[in-house]
Amino acid sequence: MPVSQANSRAIYDALKKCGVGLVSALPETWLVHLIRMAEEDPAMILVRLAKEEEGVGVSAGAYFAGVKSAMLMQNHGFLASVNGIVSFAQLYRIPLLMLISYRGHFGERDPWQTQGGAATEPVLRSLGIPYGFLDDPAKVEKRIAEAQTLAHARLHPTALLLTRELMWEEPAL
């Protein structure tokens, strides 16, 4: 599978380095290595969800308990989580660190991903959620730490869009 193992490792190591102790996730192709890394890490609480919005509640519970968390989801999962983000995380000032695979953007071959790809950034902007991109493995660690720092300083969700550039290695023809 051409999902980048090395860059998934860089993301996972960055999450560990900034003290993330719980990860909620719903599998999607680009996230498979990350989820496996969480599963194989005895120090990580991995919560596999039925729907991404549950992750807002799980992360809020972890936050109240003093455990830093990250949410792994596809952008369609982010779109499915909007009410929880608004009427829990934003209403109650809960920091969330959302790592969102940015499907349906340039280079996408799956037609079914394309509409969500077009909606992702406009929805993030309309919710006032600060977001950035993970596109360069050299900057992954710093950017994840910065997104987490802002989330906790502002008591608000922040998002990092996991790009094709970082996550997908086109197989050689």
Place this chain on the structure above:
Amino acid sequence: MMQRVDCLRAIYPQLQDCVVVTIMGAVAAELQSLGHRPNFFYLQHAMGLASSTGLGLALCLPKRKVVVFDGDGSVLMNLGGLSTMGRYRPDNLVHVVFDNESLLSVGGFPTATATGTDLEGVARAAGVPRTCTVRTLEEFAAAFLDALAGNQLTSIVAKVEAVGPKAYVTGLALLENRFQFQRYIEGLK
């Protein structure tokens, strides 16, 4: 038929040392009417996520008893959450569903439990190891004490009358409740 506020009153003393999460509306207002405590968090929106919040708390605070007061309308909005609870089944989580078969605060429209959906059956089939349905105050109090004393994830579906308090807005600001609750948990360590 029993009333939710009487159920809450019957077990109120046992909530002293629990980490408690409630849904919005009548449950939150009635628990507050009995006396707010810093270990009570009222999720005044985000219907369906009280159980997910309880799951996150229970997984991260394994030495604490976590109690969620849920409702039929909220559970029906997050049936998948029951499967996530059933998957991880934390031993320290007690999940109470007050089932009045209606969306009371918006005018009492019947939910699907009024037409046959059995939430205890759903919870059991989702993998919650201990489940029961109770209809009297005595049954409720006994089931709750059993669940609290036992070390197994339990869902208690309590069939209650569709009556609630006169008002839903209380004097406790949402953020005041949120910060107080967080400080309470910090103080446990």
